[in-house]
Amino acid sequence: MTTSSPFHKKVILITGASGLIGRHLVDRYLSLGAIVCAQVNTGDIPAHENLHVIAKDLAVPTSGTSLVQEAVSRAGSLDFIINNAANQAVLDSATATPDQIALMHRINVQAPSEIIDEASRHGVGVVLNISSVEALNPRPGHEIYGASKAALDLLTKSASRTYAPMRTLGLRLGLIGGPGIDEGWPEGVAAWKSASPLGRYGTPDEVVGVTEFLLSPANAWATGSTYDFDGGVGSSSW
Numbered sequence: 450m451t452t453s454s455p456f457h458k459k460v461i462l463i464t465g466a467s468g469l470i471g472r473h474l475v476d477r478y479l480s481l482g483a484i485v486c487a488q489v490n491t492g493d494i495p496a497h498e499n500l501h502v503i504a505k506d507l508a509v510p511t512s513g514t515s516l517v518q519e520a521v522s523r524a525g526s527l528d529f530i531i532n533n534a535a536n537q538a539v540l541d542s543a544t545a546t547p548d549q550i551a552l553m554h555r556i557n558v559q560a561p562s563e564i565i566d567e568a569s570r571h572g573v574g575v576v577l578n579i580s581s582v583e584a585l586n587p588r589p590g591h592e593i594y595g596a597s598k599a600a601l602d603l604l605t606k607s608a609s610r611t612y613a614p615m616r617t618l619g620l621r622l623g624l625i626g627g628p629g630i631d632e633g634w635p636e637g638v639a640a641w642k643s644a645s646p647l648g649r650y651g652t653p654d655e656v657v658g659v660t661e662f663l664l665s666p667a668n669a670w671a672t673g674s675t676y677d678f679d680g681g682v683g684s685s686s687w
Contacts, residue, residue, distance in 0.1 A: 454481040454482050454483075455664075455665050455666055456478055456481040456482060456483040456529075456661075456664075457481065457482035457483070458482060458483070458484065459483050459484070459528040459529065460483070460484045460485075460486065460520070460524040460525070460526050460527050460528050460529070461478050461483050461484070461485055461486070461527075461528060461529040461530070461531065461664075462485075462486040462488065462516070462517065462520045462527060462529070462530045462531070462564075463475055463478070463485060463486070463487050463488065463530075463531045463533055464488040464507065464516070464530075464531070464532055464533050464534035464560075464564070465488065465489075465533040465534030465535060466485075466487030466488055466489050466494060466502075466533070467487075467489040467490075467491065467492025467493065467494055468492070468533070468534075469625065469627040469653055470533055470579070470625060470653050470656055470657075471487070471533050471534075472494065472653075473653035473654060473656070473657050474531060474533065474656075474657055474660065475487050475494060475500070477654075477657045477661070479497055479499055479500060481661075482499075483499070484499045484500075484501070484524050485497075485499060485500050485501070486501045486503055486519075486520035486523060486524055486527070487500060487501065487502050487503065488503050488505050488507070488516055488534065489502060489503070489504055489505075490504070490505070490506050490507065490508075490534075501520070501523040501524055503516060503519055503520060503523070505519070507534055507555070507556050507560040508552055508555055508556055510555075510559075511563060512560060512563070513559070513560040513561065513562070513563025513564040513566075513567065514563045514564075514566070514567045516564060517530075517564055517567035517568055517571060518567065521571050526571070526572065527568065527571050527572065527573050528572075528573060528574050528575075529573065529574060529575050529576075529577070529664050530564060530565075530568055530573055530575075530576045530577070531576075531577045531579065531660060531664075532560075532561040532564060532565075532576065532577065532578045532579060532601075533579045534556060534560070535556065535557055535579065535581075536552060536553045536555075536556040536557055536594075536597075537594060538553060538594070539590055539591060539594070540553065540590075540593040540594065541590055542592045542593055545593055550593055553593060553594065553597050554597055554600070557594075557597035557598060557600070557601055558597055558600045558601055558604060561578055561601060561604060562604055562608075564576070565604070565608050565612065565617060566612075568612075568615065569612040569615050573615055574615065574616065575615070575616045575617075575618065575663075575664050576608070576615065576616070576617045576618070577617075577618050577619070577620060577660060577663055577664060578601050578602075578604070578605050578617065578618070578619045578620070578675075579619075579620055579622060580598045580601050580602050580605075580619045580620060580621040580622065580675055581594070581595070581598045581621060581622055582621055582622065582623045582677070582679045582682055582683060583595035583598055584598035584599040584601070584602050584621060585599070585621070585683065586683070598621075601619070602619055602621070602675050604617075605617050605618065605619040605673065605674075605675050606673045606675070608673075609672040609673030610673070613672065616671070616672035617672060617673065618663050618668075618671060618672065618673075618674055618675070618676070619674070619675030619676065620656070620659060620660065620663060620675070620676055620678055621675050621676065621677050621678065621679065621683075622651070622656060622678055622679065623641070623645070623650070623651060623678065623679030623680050623682050623683075624637070624638070624641045624650040624651065624679075624680075624682075625650060625651045625652065625653060625656060626638075626650040626651065626652060627653065630650070638650065641682070644682050645679075645680040645681055645682050646680065646681035646682075646684065647680040647681055648680075649680065650680070651678065651679075651680060655678075656678065659676070659678050663676065
């Protein structure tokens, strides 16, 4: 940790903090000297003096609003938010129930919308929404998930106007690999590598590095933009 970090003593709220990318985000921003509020629904995060773990089920209506309020209450202020939590269930559009579709929309769109709205009341500088390449080109069987992420992309753009000068940004991710992915999903990994000009999936550490830039003063003139980080797959079809 260095005091020259733009995140030193800043407060950042990270949703979905116990997942693959979420844990890497938490660890990295703590190492940069930030005070981290980590939203979890399931899973544990090791204790740290600058870490506030907030148990919150984003499937519950208005939970996004109360999450921001609790983060501010715990940490005293709030500077950045990364909306990383997501429902990634594979829902067949022909058989998915209204409740399944509503739950996906609730977590992937409505909760971030509540978080953004409440963030604007507490001096937050930047909100970063984690999106997916499937917002633009969903695989067969992933249409409902893709639609929810497309809605999140539009929320990023519209919120930049509604809530300025607070800035809203998006990061549209491709396949990010974790332990066991090659063995657990060999056909998907093979399809991804075949479609990617770089021939590989991304890593959580690479995602974290991009978020650092997007939230930093070096990116201070950007709002409403969603950035592709997908190994070039957006230039082709997978």
